[in-house]
Amino acid sequence: IQRQTDDRIGEATSLAIQARAREQSGDQSAALAAYTQALDLASSIGDKTAITETLTAIGRLHLNRLTNASAATEAQRQTILNEALGYTERAYRLADASNNSTLLMPIHQQLADIFEARGELARALAAERAYTQSREHWFSELSRARYDLLASRYQAEERERELSRLRDQSELSQRLIAREQVVRRMLVVAVGLALLLAAVLGFRFWERERVNERLRQVGDQLRSALTAAERAQTRAEEADQFKTEMLGMAAHDLRNPLGTILGFADLIRADRATAEDIQRYAGIIATATRRTLRMLGDLLEAAALDAGRVVLHPQNIDLHQLVTEAIERTRERAAAKGQQISLLGSQAARVEADPERLQQVLDNLLGNAVKFSPLNGRIEVELKLVEQQVSIIVRDDGPGFRRDDEPRLFQRFQRLSARPTAGETSTGLGLAIVKDLVELHGGSVHASSPGPGLGATFTVQLSQRIATPAASQT
Numbered sequence: 001i002q003r004q005t006d007d008r009i010g011e012a013t014s015l016a017i018q019a020r021a022r023e024q025s026g027d028q029s030a031a032l033a034a035y036t037q038a039l040d041l042a043s044s045i046g047d048k049t050a051i052t053e054t055l056t057a058i059g060r061l062h063l064n065r066l067t068n069a070s071a072a073t074e075a076q077r078q079t080i081l082n083e084a085l086g087y088t089e090r091a092y093r094l095a096d097a098s099n100n101s102t103l104l105m106p107i108h109q110q111l112a113d114i115f116e117a118r119g120e121l122a123r124a125l126a127a128e129r130a131y132t133q134s135r136e137h138w139f140s141e142l143s144r145a146r147y148d149l150l151a152s153r154y155q156a157e158e159r160e161r162e163l164s165r166l167r168d169q170s171e172l173s174q175r176l177i178a179r180e181q182v183v184r185r186m187l188v189v190a191v192g193l194a195l196l197l198a199a200v201l202g203f204r205f206w207e208r209e210r211v212n213e214r215l216r217q218v219g220d221q222l223r224s225a226l227t228a229a230e231r232a233q234t235r236a237e238e239a240d241q242f243k244t245e246m247l248g249m250a251a252h253d254l255r256n257p258l259g260t261i262l263g264f265a266d267l268i269r270a271d272r273a274t275a276e277d278i279q280r281y282a283g284i285i286a287t288a289t290r291r292t293l294r295m296l297g298d299l300l301e302a303a304a305l306d307a308g309r310v311v312l313h314p315q316n317i318d319l320h321q322l323v324t325e326a327i328e329r330t331r332e333r334a335a336a337k338g339q340q341i342s343l344l345g346s347q348a349a350r351v352e353a354d355p356e357r358l359q360q361v362l363d364n365l366l367g368n369a370v371k372f373s374p375l376n377g378r379i380e381v382e383l384k385l386v387e388q389q390v391s392i393i394v395r396d397d398g399p400g401f402r403r404d405d406e407p408r409l410f411q412r413f414q415r416l417s418a419r420p421t422a423g424e425t426s427t428g429l430g431l432a433i434v435k436d437l438v439e440l441h442g443g444s445v446h447a448s449s450p451g452p453g454l455g456a457t458f459t460v461q462l463s464q465r466i467a468t469p470a471a472s473q474t
Helices: 008-024 028-045 048-068 074-098 101-118 121-253 255-269 275-307 319-336 355-372 403-408 430-440
Strands: 315-318 340-345 350-353 378-386 389-396 444-448 456-463
Touching: 008 028, 008 048, 028 048, 048 074, 048 101, 074 101, 101 121, 255 275, 315 319, 315 355, 319 340, 319 355, 319 378, 319 389, 350 355, 350 456, 355 378, 355 389, 355 430, 355 456, 430 444, 430 456
Parallel strands: 340 378
Antiparallel strands: 315 350, 378 389, 389 456, 444 456
């Protein structure tokens, strides 16, 4: 029937059962033929479990043939054992690949019997050990499965008891809720009446307050508009004044270096100067050009700061290294005047700041110190770290400044009583740029002097972590 209905799995199982029945009846040849048919059929459908079981049964059949063939020669015995071993090892490989402990356990025992019959006691002992381990593992898994089943049943019973308790509590809660709903309805009616009365009174009060609030808002808007208009007018006046001052300064201060460049360029073009003179003229032109570029740079930077076009790009920087680099950039100019620059204070100071803009602050402060310090003078730079504040202190032993000069130090285009010690020029913008850049970082800068001829001290204070509004200011 299974063959007619093409039930290959059932047919393979029936053939294996027939083979076992013929083996038990002593008809080993018929049993082997039935096992072979069952193996072929199981292989055609790819049933690895049936293939493994059939191979094991064929191996056992050959091993039983050896037991019944007591009159067989040694060669015949070895042939039978080889056949039994071959089928059993094929079954072992399939079972081991699928990691099926249920199939591996009888295979290990069968291999132990085969190796013992072949006289290979070491391999027999290893197979017997593997059989023992497989059996222990199987019993362990069986015990674990039994434990899990009992635990699941216990948990199910506990859940059922919990559900029953919850149902009882739910019924009690529903009765209490029903009682509370009656009381709540009565309270709602009473509260509704009270709210209706309060709403009438509240609406009258709210209407009056709304009118008053609207009047206050209109007044605030008018005041804000007037304040904004005044600020806009002040800024327009300041911008116009700055433009006038910048144009006047540019016309006055740029005339001399540009005249110098043009004059010495004409001397070179006259083709009457010697090579030595040309070299000297070129040096003068280069100096005048650098002076002009410095003036233009200060003018453009001041204009950008005044227009609010400077954007900070803060980073966590090593302030000691930044100051050291600024000193190295200034050292050549200081050496030309025989001046010494020293760095004191903390080497572990770090700050959140825009490194390029902070370098500009340091270059202006150090350049100012070199410009106003005497020949063979001394300049000190000190770093102080107090809690979350970092101070950069620049001291010089120059002419200092009078007390009445102090309010104008950081203003644009200011000419103070002190003069550069080697005839250097000044745009009057350097300290104003320093103040704007430091305040853009959320810091502050101030200067002090004991008096004329006693030097000056400039102190920049920065927070170690830059304020968010300053970082995004444009």
